[in-house]
Every structure is written in structure tokens, then in C-alpha cells.
Amino acid sequence: MRSRKTVVGIFGMLQSFIALTLIIFTCILYFNFFDVQTFLNIATSYLYLYLTVTIAYGFISLISGVFLLLEWWEKR
Amino acid sequence: METKRELGLFSTVMMGLSGAIGFEIFVLLDYTYRLTESGITLTLVLVLAGLLNLIIMFSYCELSAAMPEVGGEYTYIKTAYGGYIAFISGCFRWLASIFGAALAAITFTLQMAYFFSIVAPQFQSLVLAQTPLISVAVVAFFAALDIKGVKQAGSMIVFAFLAIFAVFIVSGILHGLPNIGVSPKPLLENLSGVFASTVYVFPIFFGMRALVAGAAMVKNPEKNVPRGILLSALIIIPLYVCLAFTASGVVSPEEVQPSAPFLNFAAQKIMGEWGGALFAVAGMVASLSALGTSLAVQSSILRGMSRDGYLPKALLSVHKRLGTPYIAIVAGSLFVMFFSAMGVVVFLGYAASFGSLLVFALVNLSLLKLRKEKPHMERPFKTPLYPFTPIIGFIVPIALLVFPVLLGETNAVNAVISSLGLTALVLTTYYLRMVGRRRLQIAVGGIGLGAGVSLALLTFLARLGLISQMFPYVSDYVLFLISIVFIIGGILNIFTQD
Numbered sequence: 001m002r003s004r005k006t007v008v009g010i011f012g013m014l015q016s017f018i019a020l021t022l023i024i025f026t027c028i029l030y031f032n033f034f035d036v037q038t039f040l041n042i043a044t045s046y047l048y049l050y051l052t053v054t055i056a057y058g059f060i061s062l063i064s065g066v067f068l069l070l071e072w073w074e075k076r
Numbered sequence: 077m078e079t080k081r082e083l084g085l086f087s088t089v090m091m092g093l094s095g096a097i098g099f100e101i102f103v104l105l106d107y108t109y110r111l112t113e114s115g116i117t118l119t120l121v122l123v124l125a126g127l128l129n130l131i132i133m134f135s136y137c138e139l140s141a142a143m144p145e146v147g148g149e150y151t152y153i154k155t156a157y158g159g160y161i162a163f164i165s166g167c168f169r170w171l172a173s174i175f176g177a178a179l180a181a182i183t184f185t186l187q188m189a190y191f192f193s194i195v196a197p198q199f200q201s202l203v204l205a206q207t208p209l210i211s212v213a214v215v216a217f218f219a220a221l222d223i224k225g226v227k228q229a230g231s232m233i234v235f236a237f238l239a240i241f242a243v244f245i246v247s248g249i250l251h252g253l254p255n256i257g258v259s260p261k262p263l264l265e266n267l268s269g270v271f272a273s274t275v276y277v278f279p280i281f282f283g284m285r286a287l288v289a290g291a292a293m294v295k296n297p298e299k300n301v302p303r304g305i306l307l308s309a310l311i312i313i314p315l316y317v318c319l320a321f322t323a324s325g326v327v328s329p330e331e332v333q334p335s336a337p338f339l340n341f342a343a344q345k346i347m348g349e350w351g352g353a354l355f356a357v358a359g360m361v362a363s364l365s366a367l368g369t370s371l372a373v374q375s376s377i378l379r380g381m382s383r384d385g386y387l388p389k390a391l392l393s394v395h396k397r398l399g400t401p402y403i404a405i406v407a408g409s410l411f412v413m414f415f416s417a418m419g420v421v422v423f424l425g426y427a428a429s430f431g432s433l434l435v436f437a438l439v440n441l442s443l444l445k446l447r448k449e450k451p452h453m454e455r456p457f458k459t460p461l462y463p464f465t466p467i468i469g470f471i472v473p474i475a476l477l478v479f480p481v482l483l484g485e486t487n488a489v490n491a492v493i494s495s496l497g498l499t500a501l502v503l504t505t506y507y508l509r510m511v512g513r514r515r516l517q518i519a520v521g522g523i524g525l526g527a528g529v530s531l532a533l534l535t536f537l538a539r540l541g542l543i544s545q546m547f548p549y550v551s552d553y554v555l556f557l558i559s560i561v562f563i564i565g566g567i568l569n570i571f572t573q574d
Contacts, residue, residue, distance in 0.1 A: 008568055015524075015565045018558060031208060031417050040549055053546070057527060057562075064524040064565045067517045071572060 009072035015065030022058030026051055083294045085303055088287060090234055092308030095283035097237045099366045102359035103183040104280055105320055106338045107422050108273040115324025121273040122320050126313035128274070128476075129281035132436050132469045133309055134459045135443045136285055137302035141457040142446075148285070149439050150380060156442035156449075163386045163506065165438045167499050170377040172431030174408060175491075176279065177370035178415035179424040180363045181211040186421075187359035190340045194353045211416035218367050219409035222375070223395065223402045240358050241319055247346045248322030272480040272488065276422075278429045280316060284308050298456030322346075371412065375404035386506055426480065426491035433473040440469035514572065521569025528562025531555060 028036050030051055042050060083091065105118070112118050139152040149169060154162035188210070189203040203210060287304050294300045323342035332338045340359065344352030379401055382391035395402045415424060443466045446453060459465045480488035508516055535555040538545045547555065 004568075004573070007564075011561060011565045011568055014561050018561060027414065027417065033209070050546075057531070060520070060524055060527050061562065061565075063520050064562075064569055067513075067520055067569055067572070068565060071517075 005072060005075045008068050008075075012065050012068030012072050015061045016069060017065075019058050019062035019065055022054050022061065026054045026058060029054070083300075085300050085307075088294050088300045088304030089307045089311075092284050092287035092304050093238075093311060094234045095285065095287060096281060096308055096312045097234055097362070098280075098283045099180050099183045099359060099363040100280045100283075101316060101319065102187060102337065102339055102355070102362060103179065103421060104277050104425050105323070106332050107425065108277050109320075109324065109327075109332055109338055110329045111269050111273050111276075113269075113329050115321060117270060118273075118324055119317055119321045121270055121277055122280070122317045123313070124270070125274050125277045126281055126309070126317065128472050129278070129284070130306075130309045130313065131465055132440065132473070133284060133305045135440050135466050135469050137305050137457050138455060138459045139439065139443055139446075140287075140301045140305075141298045142453055142455045149435050150377075152442045152446075153438050156445045157438075159384065159386075161438065163381060163384070164499075164503075165435050166377055166381050166386075167503070168431040168434045168438075168495075170374055170381075170408075170431075171495055171499065172282075172428050172435070173370045173374040173377065174411045175415060175424050175427040175431065177215065177367050177374065177408075177412040178211070178418075179421065179428055180367040180370060181214045181412070181416040182207060182421055182424065184214055184360050184363035184367065185210045186337060187340070187356045187363060190337055191353055191356035191360065193336075194344075194349050194356070208417040212413045214364075214367065215371075215409055215413045215416050218364070218371055219405055219412075222368070222371050222405045222409075223400050224398060237358060237362070238315075240354060241315060244343055244346065244351070244355075245315075245318045245322050247351075248325060248342075251326065251346045271476070272483060275429055275433070275476040275480050275488070276425050278476065279425065279432065281309075281312065282432050284312065302457040371405065371409060374408040374412075375401050378404040378408060423490050423494075426488045427495055430477055430491055430495050433477045437470050437473040437477075440466040440473075444470070517569050517572045521566045521572070523566070524562050524569060525566025528559045528564075528566055531562060532559035535559065 028034070029040075029042070029047070037044075037047065108121060109115075109118050112121060140148070143151055143155065150162055150166050153165045185203060185207045189200050189207075192199040192203055284305060287301065287308065294304070319339070323339055326345040327338060327342045331341060337359070340352050340355045343355040347354070378387060378391045381387045382389060382404070391404045391407065392401070393403045394400065415427075418424075443459065444463060447462065477492075481492055534543065534546070535552055537543045539552050
């Protein structure tokens with residue numbers, strides 16, 4: 001039980017961190033801050049594909065991570 | 077604890093004026109003037125929007141006098157239609173606050189750019205080029221202030237603004253009024269532009285209902301709230317109409333640019349450089365004040381809906397040391413930052429308008445329903461010309477909402493799509509809450525597991541060279557690691573324990 005609590009906490013944090021990174025990256029990509037689209041050599045025609053993939057994974061990771069963190073918080 | 081009723085009629089009118097005198101006048105006239113291409117049409121649009129707002133305010137007067145408690149529109153709609161419709165109205169009101177706050181942040185940056193064009197011209201292009209970034213920073217700063225619990229100046233600036241506007245109008249009259257005979261586009265030919273512009277400038281007058289939100293603090297609310305709304309409307313509508321009419325006399329539609337906002341440029345032409353700078357400072361103060369208010373309003377709406385069980389209880393959490401609703405503030409501020417970063421003024425203008433128009437329509441419907449179903453309810457103020465006033469108050473916002481979309485106004489269409497998208501997000505949250513957390517966690521676990529397995533498979537295929545790499549700049553090992561986190565996270569969620 002104790003080990004599950006630790007694992008849940010670690011993976012909750014990891015997923016939330018991945019989610020935040022992906023969401024911030026999506027915003028930077030969409031608004032082309034620091035000319036990131038040119039830097040990463042992303043063609044305009046593929047831009048929305050990249051945005052869809054990163055935002056979808058970002059939100060799945062966020063929701064999943066938040067659930068794990070809630071479980072961890074309640075078991076403290 | 078019950079709120080103390082200590083505001084008299086004068087303070088009530090001041091409250092209405094402090095809500096109505098906002099940053100919107102500094103930003104929304106620009107696009108309208110370019111769209112209508114005539115000072116006379118611009119003036120007509122403002123009169124139309126002001127009068128429509130006044131009609132809607134009659135309904136607010138009746139409802140606020142009958143139910144002078146905390147909650148405003150949310151309470152009226154809840155009394156008439158129950159929780160679910162009230163929840164939807166709360167969503168629209170929240171959206172309007174979010175878009176309004178983003179618009180205020182961008183207006184602040186544009187006004188700052190104009191200010192720099194006078195005092196330090198070398199910085200103007202820098203500020204204009206970094207408008208989204210500066211706007212996001214301003215929102216983050218104000219969200220931090222909100223979390224710390226710092227209060228803004230509020231109605232103290234009302235007198236200063238009234239004085240500045242009065243000086244501008246008098247100087248304009250002395251400078252010479254515009255030639256009313258000159259209109260580049262005949263009115264009938266530009267009818268679609270008039271309708272689209274009316275929607276667009278509508279938020280200029282929205283602030284008056286701030287008085288309704290504060291009705292719980294007003295002494296003798298049955299009389300003072302309706303009087304306060306009418307008096308502030310009778311002051312603000314002629315004032316703004318005169319302001320626009322005077323400004324259009326000295327500035328042509330072609331001269332209005334992001335680097336030369338309409339009112340600032342007119343002030344500069346009439347009162348000299350110091351006039352332009354004064355208006356820029358006034359615009360910045362109004363924008364910051366509106367931004368602070370909108371952030372506070374959105375967090376209070378979120379908390380209200382959370383208190384009623386429609387949104388997660390976490391939004392009610394208060395910071396242990398600072399005593400402020402930090403989760404609600406941060407949640408809303410993230411949305412505001414996102415829309416500020418877009419930097420599209422016209423889109424935000426329409427979006428802020430749409431949320432409020434839908435709430436207006438629902439408020440008028442509530443009045444009609446309450447009159448029918450609760451005829452004996454105590455009503456110290458009754459809307460004149462019933463039932464025509466609330467019927468007009470319902471039809472006009474819906475017509476104004478639909479018309480620019482039917483005309484194919486791109487920004488209006490985008491605003492509707494974004495508003496519907498965000499509403500769908502909030503409604504999804506509502507329904508998911510009804511499903512129950514455990515079942516939802518299992519479902520999310522399944523999705524996470526599937527996403528992890530797909531990512532691992534795609535990375536493996538790309539490594540074998542069977543498909544092209546989607547993220548060539550990210551190492552395969554990192555992608556494998558992410559997929560493992562997704563898979564384990566998914567399994568943990570599926571086998572969650574009560």
C-alpha cells in the first residue's frame with residue numbers, strides 16, 4: 001500500500017510535468033515565440049498536426065497526472 | 077455574514093459610472109470607425125448601442141429591485157430557470173470576463189506604445205512588436221497581485237476621467253466641430269457595417285451593470301438601484317457619443333492605426349502632444365483597473381459555481397497565509413494569458429461582447445418567466461412598456477449575436493467558435509463531475525495507456541525506418557521514456573483504489 005502511494009505520487013508528478021511542458025511548448029509553437037517554427041524546421045502545412053498531437057498528449061497527461069496526484073494527496 | 081447596506085444614491089451612481097468608464101472606449105472605437113468610415117455613422121452606432129443597453133438595463137432594474145442580493149444575473153436566472161441554465165449563464169459571464177481581461181491587457185500595451193511614441197519614440201516599435209509578451213506579463217503580474225490580496229483604486233478614478241473627457245470635448249468644440257454633411261459611405265449602403273459595429277461597441281456600455289453586482293451594499297435598493305442605473309446611463313451615453321463625435325471631427329478613418337489609436341490621436345490633434353500622452357496614461361490606468369476587476373470577477377464566478385457544486389471544489393480553496401482564492405485566480409489567469417498572447421483586438425472585442433449578449437438575453441427571458449409564474453412577487457420597480465421592453469431586450473442581443481456571423485465577419489465567426497469551444501469545455505467538466513470520479517479515472521487511465529502504447533509503437537517504427545520521425549529533434553529514448561510514463565500512469569489510474 002505504501003509503495004503504491006509512492007509510485008502514484010512519482011508518476012502523478014512526472015505526468016503533470018510532461019503535461020505542462022507539452023502545453024507550454026504548444027503555446028510557444030503556435031505563437032512562434034523566439035521564431036521556434038523556423039528553428040525546429042516545421043513546415044506550415046504540418047504545423048496544425050504538431051499542435052494537435054502535442055495538445056492532445058498534453059491534456060491526456062495533465063488529466064491522468066492530476067488524478068494520480070489527487071489519489072496520492074488523499075492517502076497522505 | 078450579511079453585507080452592510082451603506083451606499084446612498086450618489087455612491088450608487090458612482091459605482092455605475094466606475095463600471096461604465098472603462099478601457100473599452102480607448103480601444104473599441106478604432107475598428108468601428110474604420111468599419112463605418114464615417115463620424116456620423118460612428119455616432120449613430122454609439123447611440124444605438126447605448127439605447128439598446130438602456131432597454132436591457134430596465135430589465136436589470138426590475139430584477140435587481142426585486143432581488144437585491146449578491147449574485148446579480150446568476151441569481152435572477154437561477155430563480156427563473158433553476159440551476160442548470162444559471163450555470164450556463166455563469167459560464168458565459170465568466171467567458172466575457174476572460175475575454176474582457178485579455179482585451180484590457182492588450183489595450184494597456186497599445187496605450188503604453190502610444191505613450192512611448194510621445195515621450196521616447198525609440199521604444200514604440202519595440203512595445204508594439206512585443207504586444208503579446210507584454211500583455212501576458214501584465215496579466216501574470218496582476219494575477220500575482222490578486223493572489224497577494226492587493227486592492228485596486230476602483231471608483232477613485234471616475235472624477236479624473238469625467239474631467240479629462242469634458243476637457244477634450246470642450247477643446248474639440250473650440251477647435252471646430254466636424255462637418256456633419258460629409259459621409260464617405262451612405263448609411264443605407266453601410267447597414268451591415270452599422271449592425272456589426274453595434275455589436276462590437278456594445279461592451280463600452282456593459283460596465284453599468286457593475287452596479288447590479290453591488291446591489292447588496294446599496295441602502296434602500298428598491299429605489300436607489302434602478303435610479304442609479306438610469307442616472308449612470310443618462311450620463312455615460314451622451315458623454316461617449318460626444319467623445320466619439322468630437323474625435324471623428326479631427327481624425328479620418330484612414331489615420332487610425334495600432335500605432336495611433338483613435339482617441340489618443342484625436343486628443344493629440346486637439347490638445348497637443350500632452351493631450352495624447354494624457355489620454356494614453358488614462359487608457360493605461362483604465363486598462364489596469366479593468367484587468368484587476370475582470371480577474372477578480374472571473375474568480376468570484378468560478379467560486380460561485382464551485383460552491384453550488386457545478387465545478388470542482390478545489391476552486392474554493394483559499395491560500396492559508398494570504399486568504400485569497402489562489403486556485404480560481406490562477407485557473408482563470410491562464411486562460412486570460414492565452415488569449416492575451418493572441419494579441420487580436422477585434423476578435424477579443426467580439427468575444428467579450430458575445431458572452432454578455434447571451435447573458436442579457438437570458439436575463440430578459442427570466443424577467444418574462446418570473447412575471448408570468450410569480451405575478452405576486454414584490455416588484456418595487458416595474459419595467460416600462462411591458463412586455464415589449466423585455467421582448468426587445470431578448471431579441472436584440474440574439475440578433476446582434478447572429479448578424480455579424482451571418483455577414484461572415486471573420487473575427488465574429490472566430491469569436492463564436494472560441495466561445496462555443498470554451499463553453500463545451502466547461503459543460504464537459506460539468507457532465508464528467510456527474511459521472512463520478514472513479515469511473516472517470518478508469519476511463520482516463522485507458523486513454524493514457526492507449527496513448528502511451530501508440531507513442532511507443534510509433535517511436536519503434538520510426539527507429540526501424542518504416543515511418544518518418546515526427547520529432548527528429550527529440551531523442552528516441554526520451555520518447556520511449558514518455559511513453560513508459562503514460563503506460564504506467566494509465567495502469568495506475570485503471571487500478572485505482574477507493
